[in-house]
Amino acid sequence: MIDTGKAFCVANKQFMNGIRDLAQYSSNDAVVETSLTKFSDSLQEMINFHTILFDQTQRSIKAQLQNFVKEDLRKFKDAKKQFEKVSEEKENALVKNAQVQRNKQHEVEEATNILTATRKCFRHIALDYVLQINVLQSKRRSEILKSMLSFMYAHLAFFHQGYDLFSELGPYMKDLGAQLDRLVVDAAKEKREMEQKHSTIQQKDFSSDDSKLEYNVDAANGIVMEGYLFKRASNAFKTWNRRWFSIQNNQLVYQKKFKDNPTVVVEDLRLCTVKHCEDIERRFCFEVVSPTKSCMLQADSEKLRQAWIKAVQTSIATAYREKGDESEKLDKKSSPSTGSLDSGNESKDKLLKGESALQRVQCIPGNASCCDCGLADPRWASINLGITLCIECSGIHRSLGVHFSKVRSLTLDTWEPELLKLMCELGNDVINRVYEAKVEKMGVKKPQPGQRQEKEAYIKAKYVERKFVDKYAISSSPPEQEKRMVSKSCEEKRLSISKLGPVVAVNSDEARRESLFCPDELDSLFSYFDTSSKLRSIKSNDSGIQQSSDDGRESLPSTVSANSLYEPEAERQDSSVFLDSKHLNPGLQLYRASYEKNLPKMAEALAHGADVNWANSEENKATPLIQAVLGGSLVTCEFLLQNGANVNQRDVQGRGPLHHATVLGHTGQVCLFLKRGANQHATDEEGKDPLTIAVEAANADIVTLLRLARMNEEMRESEGLYGQPGDETYQDIFRDFSQMASNNPEKLNRFQQDSQKF
Structure with missing residues (x-):
């Protein structure tokens, strides 16, 4: 079931990627693109919930039942083997006792003693066997119910997550349904209008009407004019081929097909001229001449030829004007000013999960909203960055890779105390002061909730490319004088290991009293792990405790004090060692x-x-x-x-x-x-x-x-x-x-x- 579920998640993820691609291909239709993107993001979260469900299933059922089979059943089988063995020995003792002749008193006593000892051993083993049976039955019952209960709770969490996700999506789906109804009506109306136009066009005579092609030097896409022209080849046969020509970016280019890369005929229109050609047999021809080559072109009509000639001439004049404006700007351009920005810098008890971890982390300044988009009540966190995230931003952080961001749930995952304290030491405000130091200066706006593509681009620029980090806050290297001062101070602080002196030996009983465990607990712990003679030898050899055969007491040899290796912590906090961070390399x-x-x-x-x-x-x-x-x-x-x-x-x-x-x-x-x-x-x-x-x-x-x-x-x-x-x-x-x-x-x-x- 788990393997099939994982395969399902993989196939489903491929399907989601297909939907995302379809959304990108529909970029011209805002409704389709927005809807497909929103639906794919929601379904992607369901895939994530599925993956979590299968992982919890593996831990709650598979791992526990495997442990039950490997450990508890093995003990039961061992007890059963011993019981069968002693039962057989008892049967043999009974047979031997029955076969002894009464006149052989010595053999009678021996057989009786063996039978008595065997019966005692049988009773003891039988009791152990019955105990193992009862323990196995009880544990089988509890383990199965415990596993299934955990499994059902995992399903409960899964369906709750799905319900919450689609509850948020419900209003949008309802609005989209209403839009679709209107779109169907509009499509039917448009179809009727097109049918009427079709019938009207069929009745019209186009024999004497040329298509009107207008040029626009200020076109938004940069294309002044475009259309089909015949081009004469430069080969010996002088063949004519129909190509799609366009005037764009002060160049004349053509394509064989729309998917092909354009071929440049004239690289700079300022260097060319255009003229009519009346000395060849074909009609409607004109020539574009540059210093290095000449290009003979043919339009479909006289009007089109005049339009193309006028478009080329106008583009030539525009190219001269634009180049002149650029030259003036270069002459008046001033040297860039330099400036610097000062970077500003401004708390967990036991393993926590669910609302307690959520509440503690969200109490940190800035953590009540998503670090990247500002959505309220974030339920996810990046543990290596120390920030809180909404569910959508957390998915984008996962895609960056764990070397950039490690994502955890504040409500679903178990939190170790040191990790929770780490989250409480940082927070969104602290991290954003570093990673968004130049956002306002660069005029970049943070993405809003729901803007998936904008979020992806912003998060990548923020954490992967680090575009908004103030790179002038730290110089590349410290001054040489400060380097020498740092080196000298640190050298004076650090003591060489060769200068360590001995410390008074401590009795092993006293050392044991230092421990969190009492002596009996230590012995039981070591015996618990001590499963082989190899481990026992390691214990005796590596313990460092020497036992005297004279008085039976344990003593530790002369040793090195931990306090002699380093100076006290207070002395290390020398202000001369820690220089201003702005003069240090990262x-x-x-x-x-x-x-x-x-x-x-x-x-x-x-x-x-x-x-x-x-x-x-x-x-x-x-x-x-x-x-x-x-x-x-x-x-x-x-x-x-x-x-x-x-x-x-x-x-x-x-x-x-x-x-x-x-x-x-x-x-x-x-x-x-x-x-x-x-x-x-x-x-x-x-x-x-x-x-x-x-x-x-x-x-x-x-x-x-x-x-x-x-x-x-x-x-x-x-x-x-x-x-x-x-x-x-x-x-x-x-x-x-x-x-x-x-x-x-x-x-x-x-x-x-x-x-x-x-």
Whole structure:
């Protein structure tokens, strides 16, 4: 059903494209073009709703039932095999007990003992088997009903969306129906009039009447005169061919057929002359002579010949006058004035969906209306731009591609807390101040709701071509003096890894008390994922905990303190380091704004063409994402990742964002990078991966996250589940960390506070 539905959507989309093409071909008929465009847009939204329905069906029914078959049925089958095996063993024990002779007391006792043990084992296995049967029956009932309920809710949402869509379209369809009735009446009336004209024309005599051809040098389409003429070829046979001639743009051109590209006879009418030809046998001929060639033409009548000659002569005079006016304008033209425009720059609790996400995002200034057309109550958003959109503009944004705009529904999709906070940090007003900085200056008007073609052109110019961005707000490069000041200040701030000193070892019990989980919970979590001897060896080898055989206590080796790697954040906020953004190139502005947690400046830098993966060669090739880690902002990291930042790009010390977040003890950022595919096996120049650094720093929360991520990764590889998110428990843990990092970050900062006590 799902595959057939997707095929239906593909075919339906092709049909919609055909309707759009038909609308374009009907551009001369405003009613047909507007109606077909509006209908195709509405049906396209229905295709989108269909696609969402099939995706939800796959998640609600197919995925859940497959999990039920693979997991629950497998456990039931294993219990059944054990039950059948112990049943057979019991039968064998009964047979053996019955066959023992009474005079062989030793064999009697042995058979009796075996029968007793087998019966006990049988009862135990039988109880387990019955339990699995009951669990399976109960779960089968709940899983099927749960899947179907979710499926029905998906249909409910689908039909509600369709009803809302066509409710808005209903009044227009009603008006169009009334127009069609009038069009039918008008068509019948026009038909009768044409029939009367036809009969009148048949009775008229055209033998002595020439068609009147008038010329107009001020014609709107630039064509002064056009019509059929015979042209004499320049070959040896001097053949005459009928061609369609026209005078346009101070040129004389002709076409063999209307679809052919025109052939230029005279490129500039100012260089030619026209005259009658009476010395050849054919009638009504005239000649157009230029410095390089001569063209012999023949009209159908004397009147037409005179009209063409007069049209050519008038066009010659007009060409002289227009060229003279252009020369005067060039002489009086003044040098262009230069000017500059100053660019101006002016908040989420847990996973939110539906009205709560809609209400929070729409409370941001400007978000109550569509960012591009101004339609009220937008229900869609572009998560990498941080703006709200109406349903029509969201469809146009999808067509741009995810490298320009990533569209989500504010009512249908689930919102992660860091993503919701990102939306609340930006908003339509902030983004429009950047992407529409020169709209008024250029005299461009924003499209109105319903103007599909105007919207497409405007949105493409705004976000893809960035025509309205004030490109003079940021100079191409900073002055050399400021460059040196930036380099010197940053060099003084950054400490080399080679100067790190040891920190006092922390007892493992104390480190465990640092974690969000109690010791029993940690043991159960690791045992849950520990499904093979390979994983057990990884757990024991990578934990960094050394167990003493003398006293049985666990101790951590001497390690490096996270606080010794970087200076306190307050000291980094040196005003000399962060120069005025107007003197920075876009990449450097993005780099600085990422540390300052200034999302509007970051959005401005990206609009000016900043490379999101720009590396600062003067600061160990650190990237904006690494600066966002150093600044300690989870939302800044999310913004860069949504805009294509490479989560695995490393600096000259071999450290990527995950390394830096681990060193600094930023648990929320570690969780975010792991969710975004960060490679935790990468090592720095000292051969240390993030897990080793976290263990040495005795940061139990980050150690837990890294170990669980590594175990989940190896489980997926061992089971062949490539490209899938992994175990539900793993996802639940990371979801809890994400919520805490966004809503209660102080709980994740206690490691940094407590580590100072040691």
